Amino acid sequence: MSLGVDLITGAKTCSFNCIYCQLGRTANLISRPEDLRGYVRAKDVIEDLKSYLEKMDLGCVDVVTFSGNGEPTLNPELGLILIEAKRFLGRGIPFVLLTNSSMLKRNDVRRAVSKFDIVCVKLDAGDEKTFRLINRPAKDVSDLETIVDSIKKLKKELSGKLMVQSMFLSTTLGFANCRGFAFERLLERILSLDPDVIQVDTPFRPGGEEFVRHLSIKELKEIGERFYEYFPRDKVWIFGVHERGGYVRWKKGIDLGPIVIDLLRRRPCRIEDMVNVLGVGYEEISRMVRELLAKGVIERMGRGYYRIK
Ligand code: SF4
Incomplete structure (x- = not known):
């Protein structure tokens, strides 16, 4: 897990x-780490890891993933946190970073990012217009060309693997990145990065704008076929087709309520997602969800998802 x-x-x-x-709309739209207020410090992360490892068996941790309620590379202590977390957890566990790539033009950010074992960069558009329509960057964020160039620079500096994650979608406003010119440009850009893995994703989870439409599994498979023309099949991961993840081994007598809350704080989940991520039975998760709903801690969203209230 x-x-x-x-x-x-x-x-x-x-x-x-x-x-x-x-995660919904961005409350603080900023364009550089210097503008981040009250960020998570290395010592807080180590305290959190300690408290988690009192509850779970380290042997079931396959990977440590850095993300957050926004863009993790905005945290100025990213590099230090990675060093401390690696020191604390020991060697052998891969560290993964999920990033929107917008800070990679900075040498200090790339220096920290290049120490990860796997870096998963977001790329949803291959042309400037679609980039602005889908990602709606902060005013001072670089243009798409600069972002793509900085991913290429990172690839040269990175000793680990580069993954590209693209969210394919359409909208009721008439634009989409899953067909026509926008798709072909995105495909070209991804090919130019020569990533180790491509994640063909779609925004199935709620939380986004009402005009966004996720793709069907059939449409995602068709997109996957286009990638198979250029990449080996094992390099292309398609949402809903290739399951990822694993199971947690919890220590006896642990109260999983706070862990469910923690998971929902990170992202909305369905009961089956919680069952998969936490490795706990359906009945037990359903009971916990009912309790948290009754206490008003969480709420129901569309399509069977729950989130923190
Ligand atoms: S999906 Fe977009 S807005 Fe949401 S956290 Fe990632 S980069 Fe930011």
């Missing part, structure tokens, strides 16, 4: 305001 480390907590803070973001 993946152990999550949140580098951005509190109100959502990001350099993008993506139309499909499952």
